[in-house]
Amino acid sequence: MELSELLLMVIEPSRMQRNIIVGHLRKMGIVAIEEFTEAAPALERMQGITPDIVISAMHLPDMTGSELVGQMRTKPELCDVTFFLISSETLYRYLEPIRQAGATVILPKPYDPERLNEALSSAVNYVAARQNDFEGTNEEFDDLWIMVVDDSSTSRKYLHRVLTSLGIHNIREAKDGAEALQILKSQRFDLIITDYNMPNIDGLELVEHIRHYSDQPSIPIVVVTSEQNDEPLHALKTAGVSAICEKPLSYVALRKLIRHLINEIE
Template sequence: MELQELLILVIEPSRMQRNIITGHLRSLGIQEIEEFNEAGEALERMQTITPDIVMSAMHLPDMTGSELVGEMRKSPGLDEVVFFLISSETMYRYLEPIRQSGAATILPKPFDPEELHKALISAVEYVEDSHHQDDEPDATFEDLWVLIVDDSKMSRRYLARILTSLGVMNFREAKDGAEALQILKNQRFDLVITDFNMPNIDGLELVQHIRQYSDQPTVPVLVVTSEQDDQPLAAFEKQGVTAICRKPLSYHSLKQLLHHLISDQH
């Protein structure tokens, strides 16, 4: 798939902002663009056509961007559509649901056109892999096992799709560190992917237990988190985690990292 083949829905109440966004998209050769000034009309349109990407502001006349992506993730057929937020919003209570939803990117206003281009390239790769998900899996990774630990069901689903695109067919899911520890008692894994902030046992406690008390202390651990403060994340580095990625996740970057980690294990 090429950029020019994308169908994009732009949801932005400001006509000026919509013109800026669509202008940049058209400069990249993208012509299939539908514009909306509120979420309800866009959701209604999505019942008849499935876009490749939805780009939305945070504050819309009828709901927030967080509520919009929540509605999409509950709707079959829209639950895996790529979502971009373009907003000047910085408040945690608005942005956290976006990060947890598997959103592809959060771009500030005014956004950097080059960052938009990079996000679109990553989205194209995600869409293309989604279309080829039923193809013959890569035999290189068919025997590997990965444990995904995240209290967000949407985040777990997004990570599972990336693993599937790599040819990893064997993975288990845990909703927090406590459940992950029970699974680790009975099964060995080639890679653990964990969130940081979770109920019961969080990601840091999980990593500490794996490194100090489990019978697989050297298993690679990738931390994927919405935590934006560097200080709490420094504790993970002391525990010897393999890598740390922040949400929202770049599909291309995360896929490349996972491919590298898994290849090293193989």
Template sequence: MRLDELLVQVIEPSRVQRHIIVDALRQLGIEQIETFDSAAPALTRMSIMKPDIVMSSMHLPDITGTELVTRMRQQPELSEITFLLVSSETHYRYLEPIRQAGAIAILPKPFSRNDLMRALQSTMHYIGDKLREEEDEFFEDMSVLVVDDSGMSRKFVHQILKSAGIENVVEAKDGAEALQFLEERMFDLIISDYNMPNIDGLELVEHIRNYSSQPTVPVMMITSEQNESRLAAIQNAGVSALCSKPLSYDMMKQLIQQLVADRDL
């Protein structure tokens, strides 16, 4: 897929900011761009003509960007649309739900050309892999356990794995349920959230490494955690890779290849 084949929907209340975003997209070769100043007409348009990418501000006149992506994820026909947030917002209360809902990137205001290009390239690879007819032999037989208490996050990770060609995916709503699955079957990779009820990501990794029948299985931890001591504890517990939210499709795919290939050596 080429950039000029993408249909991008831009939702931004500021006329100046809309102009900046549209101009940046056009400079990169994107020709099909639809603009909106609020969420309601954009959602209506999505139901008629589904875009490849939605780029939205956080603070809209009718709802927030968080509410927008949540509504999109709750509608089957809109749930797989790639969502990019463009915002100067830094507050955890606003950004964490966006990360959980599966934004593929959060671009700051102002963003650089390179930031935008990386996000668009990752999106193109994600969409291109979804449309691919032939399965990737590296991924087709892989079995992956996804662990997250957020149903939207599990679904988004599942979509990323499916686009990469991984069909054999099991979902667990927390660490306790994940341990039950680990007793029943073998996995090539575990992708887990950090903050979860009952048994969190750190406790899950510690149990896998010390008490399970699969102590060497690669574990990728997905987290928006910023506390350095907690991150150090995760690494010390034996996590194979730490991946921050929002998830980059290219980074996820590359990490999966590296983790599983290294295990086979």
């Protein structure tokens, strides 16, 4: 799949910002771009045609970007659509809901064109995987078992799809660390990908328990988190995580990380 094959919807109330974004997209060779200043007309349009990527600001006249992606995720035909947020917003209370709702990329405003290029290239692979057009499957991954731990069903679904596109089909899901530990009592895994902030048992407690009390202490563990404070991140490193990745994790970054960790196992 090429960038020129994508259908994008850009939702940005500022005409100047919208022109900058659309102009950049067109320079990249993207032709099919529909523009909106509010979320409601965009959602109505999505009932008739499913976009490949939605690019939105956070603060729209009729709702926030978090509410927009939240509504999209409730509709079967839109639940897997790639969602980019471009925003100058830095408050956790605004950004965390949109991460949990399934934003694929969050870019600061004014955005870095190079980062947008990378995000779009990653999105092409994800869209191709959604359409069963991805050729990156690898038979050597057929026997791998991976557990995905996250209290967000949307995040679990996204990670599940990426893993499947890599040719990894043996995947178990857990909604928090407590459920993950129960599963680990009866099954062995080659890799665990876990969220950090979860109810009952969080990512740090899960890592510590696996490293000190389970019969699989050396299993690679990747923690995906939106946490910015140095103290919890340091605690995760001290606990023995294999990698810490910022949430949301891009398609390409996750693919490279998994391949790297699997090669280390071998």
